[in-house]
Amino acid sequence: MKVKTKSKKVNKSWLNDHVNDPYVKLAKKEGYRARAAYKLKEIDETFGLIKPGNLVVDLGSAPGAWSQYVRRRLSPNGAAVGDLNGTILAVDLLPMELVEGVHFIQGDFTEADVLAQLQAILGDRLVDVVVSDMAPNLSGIDSVDAARISHLIELAIEFAQMHLKPQGALVVKVFHGSGYSQMVKLFKESFKVVKPIKPKASRDKSSEQFLVGIEPKRRSASDGPL
Numbered sequence: 001m002k003v004k005t006k007s008k009k010v011n012k013s014w015l016n017d018h019v020n021d022p023y024v025k026l027a028k029k030e031g032y033r034a035r036a037a038y039k040l041k042e043i044d045e046t047f048g049l050i051k052p053g054n055l056v057v058d059l060g061s062a063p064g065a066w067s068q069y070v071r072r073r074l075s076p077n078g079a080a081v082g083d084l085n086g087t088i089l090a091v092d093l094l095p096m097e098l099v100e101g102v103h104f105i106q107g108d109f110t111e112a113d114v115l116a117q118l119q120a121i122l123g124d125r126l127v128d129v130v131v132s133d134m135a136p137n138l139s140g141i142d143s144v145d146a147a148r149i150s151h152l153i154e155l156a157i158e159f160a161q162m163h164l165k166p167q168g169a170l171v172v173k174v175f176h177g178s179g180y181s182q183m184v185k186l187f188k189e190s191f192k193v194v195k196p197i198k199p200k201a202s203r204d205k206s207s208e209q210f211l212v213g214i215e216p217k218r219r220s221a222s223d224g225p226l
Contacts, residue, residue, distance in 0.1 A: 021035065023035035023038050023201045026038065027065070031068075031080060032065050032068055032069070033063045033064050033065045033068060033097075034063055034064075034065035035065075035201055036065045036066060036133060036201070037065040037066065037068060037069045038199065038200075038201035039199040039201045039202060039210070040065075040066045040069050040070075040131060040133075040171070041069055041201075042197075042199040042200060042201065043171055043197055043199060043210055043212065044069075044073065046197060047169070047195065047212055047214070049129050049169045049171070049212070050070060050073045050074070050128075050129055051073075051128070052073075052074055052076070052085040052086060053074075053085050053086050054074060054086045054087075054128035054129060055086065055087045055089075055122075055125055055126070055127050055128050056070045056074070056086065056087070056088050056089070056127070056128060056129045056130075056131065057088075057089045057090075057091075057118070057127050057129075057130045057131070057159075057163075058070060058088065058089070058090040058091070058102075058131050058132075058133075059091055059092075059109055059130065059131070059132040059133075059134050059156055059159075060091070060092055060109070060132055060133045060134030060135065060152075061090035061091060061092045061096055061102075061104065061133070062092040062093075062094040062095065062096040063094075063096060063097070064090070064096050064097060064099050064102075066131055066133055067088055067090045067096075067099045067102045067104075068080065068099055070088050070102075070131070071084065071088060071099055071100065071101055071102060074086035074088065074101075080100070081100050084100075084101040087103075087125075088101060088102045088103065089102075089103050089105070089118060089121060089122070090102050090103070090104045090105070091104075091105045091106075091107065091109050091114065091118060092104075092106065092109075093106070093107065093108045093109075094106075103121060105117050105118060105121075109134065109152075109155065110151070110152070110155060115159070119163075122163060126163060126164065126165040126168070127160075127163045127164050127165065127168060128164075128165055128168050128169075129168060129169050129170075129171070130156065130159065130160045130163070130164065130168070130169070130170045130171070131170075131171045132152070132153075132156045132170070132171065132172040132173065133173050134152045134156065134172075134173065135149065135152070135173060136148035136149060136151075136152060142177065142178045143178060145178075146177065146178035146179035147179070149174070149175060149179065149183075150179050150182065150183060153172050153174065153183055153186070154186065156170060156172050157170065157172075157186065157187070157190050157213070160190075160213070160216055161190060161216045161217065161218065164216045166215065166216075166218075167214070167215055168214075168215070168216060169212060169213065169214045170191070170212070170213045170216070171210055171211070171212050172210065172211050172213075173208060173209075173210055174208075174209055174210065174211050175207045175208055175209070176207040176209060177207055183211065184196070184211065187211050187213050189217070190213060190216060190217055191213030191214060191215060191216055191217065192214065192215035192216075192217065193213070193214040193215055194211065194212070194213050194214075195211070195212045195214075196209055196210070196211055196212075197209070197210050197211075197212060198210070
């Protein structure tokens with residue numbers, strides 16, 4: 001019974017923090033599906049990544065808040081609907097409610113057939129920005145979780161190196177802890193410019209952080225996996 005009581009207290013505390021979270025309130029007011037939109041907003045505004053006319057790929061897109069933000073950035077009037085000056089491709093294992101103007105692929109980005117679908121849509125076009133909010137289901141075992149997180153990041157880097165424009169950028173979610181320094185090292189090996197950032201919308205208690213890589217060190221399909 002003590003465990004249940006503690007659990008209820010923790011859940012109640014989280015719910016209270018969530019309801020009173022200024023970013024949750026702002027997201028509701030501005031029509032975003034999640035407070036995560038403001039993480040990408042700060043990253044974008046800090047580094048000037050997303051511009052009208054861009055081709056943007058959103059990995060791990062559900063529930064769609066990042067795609068919503070990108071869609072508004074590519075709108076001539078910053079609107080959630082209507083004209084769109086650019087292209088947005090989104091991928092997630094989970095279903096995602098339609099975001100106007102976003103081409104969504106439901107599937108596992110780690111699977112070759114899903115990646116092939118994405119590459120087929122891209123064709124010969126190069127990407128301006130890849131954003132990844134992907135995170136695996138965590139087991140609670142540090143070494144296992146670090147390996148899963150690293151694998152997703154490595155796949156995102158590999159995709160970015162093969163498909164980004166020379167001045168393009170990749171944004172990925174990482175976590176401080178086991179494997180973090182290795183991820184920073186891999187980013188520095190893969191991009192000419194690497195910047196870490198913890199947006200204000202990331203909760204203080206969270207170990208979440210984001211890495212931004214700009215100007216990929218070019219790879220090709222013949223180079224093989226990382």
